[in-house]
Amino acid sequence: MLRFILSRLLQAIPVLLVVITATFLLVRCAPGGPFSAEKAVPPEVVRALEAQYRLDQPIWQQYLSYLGDLAQGEFGPSFRYPGRTVNELIAGGLPITAELAFYAMLVAILIGVCAGVIAALRPNTPQDYLPMSAAMLGICMPSFLMGPLLVLIFGIWLEWLPVSGWGELAGDKLLPAITLGTGYAAYIARLSRGGMLEVMSQDYIRTARAKGLPERVVVLKHALRGGLIPVVAFLGPAFAGLLSGSFVVETIFQIPGLGRFYVQAAFNRDYTMILGTTVFFATLIVLFNLLSDIVAVWINPKLRHQLSRSR
Amino acid sequence: MVNPLSAASAPERGTSLWRDGWVRLRKNHLALFGLAVMVFFCVIALLTPWIAPYGYEQQNLQLGASPPSAAHWLGTDIFGRDMLTRIMYGSRVSLLVGFVATAVALVIGVLWGTVAGYAGGRVDAVMMRLVDILYALPFMIFIVLLMVVFGRNILLLFLAIGAVEWLTMARIVRGQVQNLRHQEFIEAAFSMGLSRWIIIRRHLIPNTLGPVIVYTTLTIPNVMLLEAFLSFLGLGIQPPQSSWGLLISHGVESMEEYPWLLIFPGLALSITLFALNFLGDGLRDALDPKASKD
Numbered sequence: 001m002l003r004f005i006l007s008r009l010l011q012a013i014p015v016l017l018v019v020i021t022a023t024f025l026l027v028r029c030a031p032g033g034p035f036s037a038e039k040a041v042p043p044e045v046v047r048a049l050e051a052q053y054r055l056d057q058p059i060w061q062q063y064l065s066y067l068g069d070l071a072q073g074e075f076g077p078s079f080r081y082p083g084r085t086v087n088e089l090i091a092g093g094l095p096i097t098a099e100l101a102f103y104a105m106l107v108a109i110l111i112g113v114c115a116g117v118i119a120a121l122r123p124n125t126p127q128d129y130l131p132m133s134a135a136m137l138g139i140c141m142p143s144f145l146m147g148p149l150l151v152l153i154f155g156i157w158l159e160w161l162p163v164s165g166w167g168e169l170a171g172d173k174l175l176p177a178i179t180l181g182t183g184y185a186a187y188i189a190r191l192s193r194g195g196m197l198e199v200m201s202q203d204y205i206r207t208a209r210a211k212g213l214p215e216r217v218v219v220l221k222h223a224l225r226g227g228l229i230p231v232v233a234f235l236g237p238a239f240a241g242l243l244s245g246s247f248v249v250e251t252i253f254q255i256p257g258l259g260r261f262y263v264q265a266a267f268n269r270d271y272t273m274i275l276g277t278t279v280f281f282a283t284l285i286v287l288f289n290l291l292s293d294i295v296a297v298w299i300n301p302k303l304r305h306q307l308s309r310s311r
Numbered sequence: 312m313v314n315p316l317s318a319a320s321a322p323e324r325g326t327s328l329w330r331d332g333w334v335r336l337r338k339n340h341l342a343l344f345g346l347a348v349m350v351f352f353c354v355i356a357l358l359t360p361w362i363a364p365y366g367y368e369q370q371n372l373q374l375g376a377s378p379p380s381a382a383h384w385l386g387t388d389i390f391g392r393d394m395l396t397r398i399m400y401g402s403r404v405s406l407l408v409g410f411v412a413t414a415v416a417l418v419i420g421v422l423w424g425t426v427a428g429y430a431g432g433r434v435d436a437v438m439m440r441l442v443d444i445l446y447a448l449p450f451m452i453f454i455v456l457l458m459v460v461f462g463r464n465i466l467l468l469f470l471a472i473g474a475v476e477w478l479t480m481a482r483i484v485r486g487q488v489q490n491l492r493h494q495e496f497i498e499a500a501f502s503m504g505l506s507r508w509i510i511i512r513r514h515l516i517p518n519t520l521g522p523v524i525v526y527t528t529l530t531i532p533n534v535m536l537l538e539a540f541l542s543f544l545g546l547g548i549q550p551p552q553s554s555w556g557l558l559i560s561h562g563v564e565s566m567e568e569y570p571w572l573l574i575f576p577g578l579a580l581s582i583t584l585f586a587l588n589f590l591g592d593g594l595r596d597a598l599d600p601k602a603s604k605d
Binding site: 278 | 451536539544556559560563566589
């Protein structure tokens, strides 16, 4: 197991290097220097700024020193807001985005797993069709449509919940979390239904039933663990989706999280900011994929066995 | 000389598979409904310049934003432009992005997967390792980055989305080809002296078509979602061009006063995604029974 984790960690390194290099080159290829659009600036100021952002050095030197900064956990300064750094923005925005993602994941897993399991207990009956149709609705209703519609219904027409903000008014975290979570709830419902259906037809479930265990125990203790393996494998990619989903949700609900900063940086063409945030996001996503791979092996005895045998 | 084996066996095998699939698909009413909706939308999109009730930029400032009425079935926006017309024109861009970007993914994925699966050995290992690495990259963020750096160009959008979506296609095709490669009819073709390229083109690719069609149908809605997502953020399609994502984004700005500006483009997008997903699921059950979800 330890060897597996180590080897996956080693595999993540080239991926991260590719990400950093590609992002760095892309941002450097961007047409127009960061200061070219500003009003006429004295050349000595430009030179001073370029020196400050190391733009006077050859590109490979810039690249190497950026790698050095990254190794020390420095994601770089912001072009647009002198004095601010990507690290500060991450420190300010990350807790909010993490909280939002956590609630959204909670919504997704709770609703998704319940719906999937309920559907799998009586396949091809209304008890199956109803939650699965709802799941289809969730998949076909992207967050940038779901969010505004929820705001319209619960915020504006019914006036039950605040329409924007984060942690300012009671209940203002509810709509963003639901908006971000429902799409994943739908996927998780489909995955857990499929996983449960497969597991429920296995011999060990029949054995458990033959032992006279109540159905509740069979489902919750025996079947659920195996049935949820596809869901666990999905959580890594889902996390990446949650991050990009936070771009939309934080923009709709005016939440001062990382996603909104990222979109703003994209509009401001704040290149160092984009570079730093992209590298940060990418690192997070790679790490979460790694984590979900490891958990998938850990909860699946079959895979664990294969690992120890192949050694 | 016409090759008797390939001439006789290939088409017959093909038709039976397709006829089989069609029979199964016909029993699936949801999938048929999805197919009908898609055909309808595509025909409308193609004919839009001739059948749209109003001009695309035709304004009526006196009318302003008005709710649905007999003259404007889906209402008008704040400039008095007919929403039905705008949604019809938007469908052209949305569907075009869906189909073209999927086609890009299809071509790259099928070629990559076929070559890797057919070559096997070290070539296969290197090619699929590359796919693994690309898989781990956070592409969503890269597409945003691409659109920021190189401007919001529709051609770039096609390429960027296509370049992301080919990975799964390559994996599916490679798996298929690996299975097929050791079957007798491929060996027979080889022993008859056919060149590798002909074997790949005539025997391998046609036999992978079932799963490929299924996955293609399921890729189109993903691609359309991606385009709508980017356009919603203002990083995709730019005015004066229009797509459903952009219309939704404009609708959100004034949804409090004029909710129909959000609801109708949203409905158009959702119905299309529904139709394509149902069609894709139906095709999977019909053409690729092994991969069906239960």
